[in-house]
Amino acid sequence: MADPSWKLDQAARDFAMSKGEEIAKLNCFHTAPVDPFKVIASESNQILAEGDDFRDSFDGRLSYHDGRFLLLYNTKYNQWPHNGSEHSKVRFTVAHELGHYYLDRHREFLVQRRQAIESFTEFESDKEVERQADAFAAGLLMPKYLVGPQVNCELDSTMESIKQAANRFDVSLTSMMVRWTQLSDFPCATLCVRDSVIQWGFASEAFKRIGLWxxxxxxxxxxxxxxxxxxxxxxxSIFREGDGVGRAHQWLEGNCDVIDVQEFYLVIPYSRCVMVFLAADEDELPSQWDDRD
Ligand SMILES: [Zn+2]
Structure with missing residues (x-):
């Protein structure tokens, strides 16, 4: 039987993410943070990158002209506080556009169709090509070989650890919460709430294994x-944070017994949303297999 389409989509995103990690390795990033502008510099005979305030038109745009790629990135996010010369959302956008450059099918589309790809980045788009480029960006900026060792070294993932990691990698809290969830061995999830509605989210493998898929x-x-x-x-419009308690099934789909979760909330003004991080106690999860000593 052919694989269902969601499986193929997931495989394409996994491939894009590993491609991002491969590019981080090839560019010799042995410590955080990974600088996507250095990657662009290494491809300067192929890519011309320009930043400007493009308002709400797009976060990034890649197009092909006479043998070279023009990469535009929206610097409007620099009006919010940031550490380095560019806001972490701008860095993510540049990494996302590099995904369209490095992923073969995306590049073929650009070269053969001569059409630009316009992007809204950081998990905001439902389009599969955009999700693949987001996955590439997450792999490039937060490669498993650099982030992974920090994610599973503590029994309790606290927001504090995630904030420190976001700082170290110069990525947004949003991106690090997602990456942390993907790499975690523990039951946790990250969700984005905008206009009082859950927009998107990621659940860790530990939740998926018990049926909260x-x-x-x-x-x-x-x-x-x-x-x-x-x-x-x-x-x-203003950064706030808080915490509370709830139940896993309030946030996750699937069949499962009642599981208590700790909830951490963070207002992200530049994307006008509330990010929610959930963590459950591993010992309270139903076991997947019968205990046979
Ligand atoms: Zn894109």
């Missing part, structure tokens, strides 16, 4: 503490 989408959060936090300022 994906995050809910396009519904309002039902956790009381989360509703209270989100309701306090729905404009999401």
């Amino acid at each position: 994906r995050t809910r989408r396009n519904v309002a959060p039902s956790s009381g503490d989360a509703k209270c936090f989100v309701g306090a300022d729905s404009s999401c």
Whole structure:
């Protein structure tokens, strides 16, 4: 029987992510942070990159002209506080556009069709090519060989560890929460709530294994503490954080017993959303297999 399409989609995203990690390795990034502008510099005979405030037109745009690629990135996000010369969202966008350059099918599209690819980055788009480029960017900026050792060294993933890692890698909290979830051996999940609705999310393998196979989408959060936090300022224009408690099934789809989760909330003003990180106690999960000593 042929693989269902979601499996093929997942395989394509996994491939894109490993391609990003490969490019990080090839460019000799042995410590954090990975600088996507250095990768561009290494391809300077092929890529011309220019940043400008493109308002709400796109986060990034890649096109092909006479043997070279023009990479445009939106610097409007630099109006929010940031560490280095560019906001972490801008760095992510540049890494995402590099995905369209390095992934063969994306590059073929650009060269053969002579059409530009315009992007909205950092997990905002549902289009598969965009998800692949996001996966490439996550692999490039947060390669498993650099992030992985830090993710599973603590029993309790706290927001503090995630914030420190985001700082070290000069990526947004949003990106690091997603990457942390993907690499975690523990039951955790990351979700984005905008306009009081869950927009997208990622669940860790430990949740998937017990049947909570994906995050809910396009519904309002039902956790009381989360509703209270989100309701306090729905404009999401100022950074705030908080925490609460809820149940895993309020956020995740699937069949499972009641599992308590800790909830951490962070308002991300540049993308006008609330990011939610969930963590459950591993010992409270139902065991997947019968105990046979
Ligand atoms: Zn894109």
